[in-house]
Every structure is written in C-alpha cells, then in structure tokens.
Amino acid sequence: MIKLSSLILFLFASIALGCQYFQQKENGQKVPVARSGSTLFYLEDLEGLIPGNISTDDSVKLAEKYVNDWIKKQLMVDKAKEEMAINEAEIERKVQDYQYALIVHEFEKLYVNSHLNLSIDPAEIEAYYKERADNFVLKQNILKCLFVQIPKSAPGISQLRRNIRSYPSTNKEDISEYCLQYAIKTFLDDSLWINFDEVIIGTPLEGLSNKIQFLQNTAYSETSDEDFIYYLRILDYKISDQISPLEFIREDIQNIIISKRKLALKKELEQAIYEEALSKNSFEIYRN
Numbered sequence: 001m002i003k004l005s006s007l008i009l010f011l012f013a014s015i016a017l018g019c020q021y022f023q024q025k026e027n028g029q030k031v032p033v034a035r036s037g038s039t040l041f042y043l044e045d046l047e048g049l050i051p052g053n054i055s056t057d058d059s060v061k062l063a064e065k066y067v068n069d070w071i072k073k074q075l076m077v078d079k080a081k082e083e084m085a086i087n088e089a090e091i092e093r094k095v096q097d098y099q100y101a102l103i104v105h106e107f108e109k110l111y112v113n114s115h116l117n118l119s120i121d122p123a124e125i126e127a128y129y130k131e132r133a134d135n136f137v138l139k140q141n142i143l144k145c146l147f148v149q150i151p152k153s154a155p156g157i158s159q160l161r162r163n164i165r166s167y168p169s170t171n172k173e174d175i176s177e178y179c180l181q182y183a184i185k186t187f188l189d190d191s192l193w194i195n196f197d198e199v200i201i202g203t204p205l206e207g208l209s210n211k212i213q214f215l216q217n218t219a220y221s222e223t224s225d226e227d228f229i230y231y232l233r234i235l236d237y238k239i240s241d242q243i244s245p246l247e248f249i250r251e252d253i254q255n256i257i258i259s260k261r262k263l264a265l266k267k268e269l270e271q272a273i274y275e276e277a278l279s280k281n282s283f284e285i286y287r288n
Contacts, residue, residue, distance in 0.1 A: 034067050036074035041067060112265045118258065125253050129246045136244040136252075141196040141211055143237040146175065149185040149203070150229050157229065164231045165220050184228065190235055193248040203230045212239045 031043040049066055050059050080086070129136070146164055150157060160178050163170040172188065179186045187199060196215065200206050204223040208214050214221075216239075221232040238245060246253075277283050 034071055036071055037078045039074055039078075041070050041074075045070075108266050108269060111269045112262050115265055116258070116261060120254055120257055124257065125250060126246065128253050128257060129249075133243050136249050138238055138240050138242050138244045138248075141215060141237065141239050142193045142244075142248055143196050143199070143215065144190055144193055144235040145187065145199065146172075146190060146231070146233040146235070147185075147187040147199050148175070148179055148183050148231045150179075150183055150231070152224070152227060152229055154182040161222065161231065164233050167233050168235070193238070193245055196237070199232070205230070205232070215239060 032040045033043050033046070034041040046063050046066060050062055054062070146167055148160070148164060150160065154160075156178065160175065163175050163178075167175070168190070172190075176188055179188065187194060196211060200208070204225055205214075205221065215234065215237045218232075219234055221230075221234075223230045223232075238248075
C-alpha cells in the first residue's frame with residue numbers, strides 16, 4: 001500500500017483537530033494529497049468521507065485507504081485512455097443519464113414512501129391467489145407436522161412416543177411441556193407449512209432416496225442415531241410441482257401486491273407531472 005507522507009498525515013490530522021486546514025481553506029489554498037498522471041487529489045476531497053466520531057489515528061488510516069483507492073482507480077482510468085479510443089461525448093452522455101436516473105429514483109422513492117398504503121385486506125390476497133394459482137407451483141416438498149429430537153437418555157420417552165404418534169387425539173400441551181425440558185430440536189406449530197428438507201436436515205431421514213414416496217406413505221416416523229431419537233408426525237403434505245397452499249406463500253403475495261402498488265404510484269407520479277406541465281405549456285416539441 002502506498003503510504004501518505006508525514007506532511008499529508010499532519011495536514012489531515014489538522015482536519016480532525018480543526019485548525020491548520022481550515023486556515024488554508026479560507027485563504028483559497030488547495031492542499032494536494034496525491035497525484036496520478038496530471039490529475040491531483042486534494043485534501044478537501046476527503047471532506048465528508050471521514051466520520052467525526054473516530055480517533056485521529058483511525059481517521060488517518062481511513063484517509064490513507066481513500067487515497068490509495070483513488071490512485072488505483074485513477075491509474076485504471078489513465079491506462080484505459082491509453083489503450084482505448086474513448087468517446088468522451090458518449091461517456092458524458094452515459095454519466096448524465098446515470099445522474100438523471102439517480103435523481104428520478106430518489107424523487108420517486110420519496111413520493112412512493114409518502115403515498116404507499118401498506119395495509120392489505122386478506123380478501124385481496126385470496127383473490128390474487130385464486131386468479132393466479134398456476135403461478136404458485138411448489139419447487140419443494142412441504143408439510144404440516146410435529147417434529148421432536150430427543151436424547152436417548154431422556155426419561156419418559158415411551159409416553160412422548162405415544163403422544164406424538166396419536167396426535168391430534170392427544171393434548172399438545174403435554175408434548176410441549178416435555179419438549180421444553182428435554183428436546184434438542186422441535187417443530188410443534190401444526191398450523192404452519194414448512195419445507196420438508198428443513199425438518200429432516202441433520203437427521204437419518206436426510207438421506208432418503210425418495211422423499212415424495214416417503215411423504216405419500218408415512219403418517220408417523222421414528223428414527224435414531226447414536227445419541228438421539230427423532231419423532232415425526234406428518235399431518236398434511238404437498239409435493240413439488242403441486243399448487244402451493246395459500247398460507248405457505250401469503251407473505252410472497254403480500255410483497256407482490258406492495259410492489260405493484262409502488263409501480264402504480266410511480267406511473268401516477270409520472271402522469272401527474274406530465275399533465276401539469278402540459279397544462280402550463282412547460283414543454284414543446286418542435287416539428288419541421
């Protein structure tokens with residue numbers, strides 16, 4: 001890494017301490033920090049880049065990083081100009097287009113954030129789902145289940161086994177209370193759909209050769225390894241390539257609806273500005 005000279009370090013420390021640099025700035029002097037070819041990097045170019053709540057040593061190190069990054073970028077630019085035929089007008093047009101895009105983006109974001117309605121009626125979600133159900137094909141196997149991982153040394157395992165196997169005929173509170181004391185890993189919310197692979201990861205079932213066949217033919221599974229027993233009670237399932245249940249993708253649909261509202265607001269803003277300008281004769285198209 002290229003080291004800043006002692007003089008430059010001192011000058012930058014002046015910024016952090018608030019003294020010599022400001023005197024020079026008031027006198028209209030610009031203090032060069034680095035040079036690449038004929039292009040100079042000035043001390044004032046560091047203004048706003050260095051946080052004010054860090055130590056002078058850290059400030060100098062950060063300044064040194066910015067200067068070295070600038071040198072590397074400038075060297076790349078200089079080399080590119082040597083090796084390539086640069087169309088300066090085209091570059092300037094692209095820079096201007098990018099600048100305009102940034103300005104418009106920030107303005108649109110401000111408008112959208114101040115007008116966006118984040119409240120979504122459940123009926124709107126259901127209607128969207130019904131109209132586009134074919135778009136929500138599952139890419140994984142999902143299920144509703146109870147899953148418990150228990151050390152082999154845990155007491156009362158036989159009763160836990162009976163409770164899980166016969167669920168929902170048994171009281172889930174009994175299962176929950178037992179699991180709070182002894183379970184290593186559980187999934188006991190039988191109202192939620194969950195990815196099957198997430199349930200069985202790290203268990204003997206992870207190596208299943210045919211997961212779809214397992215789901216289709218299994219209501220209860222008990223497997224074990226050297227230290228643990230794994231209980232799985234399957235209550236419902238959907239396999240990949242089937243239509244996803246609404247509850248599994250409800251959040252995705254909410255995000256889609258919000259995104260569509262944002263897009264509509266952007267178009268609304270664009271149209272409103274156009275109509276206002278049209279009414280005021282703020283623009284004109286010249287025709288030959």
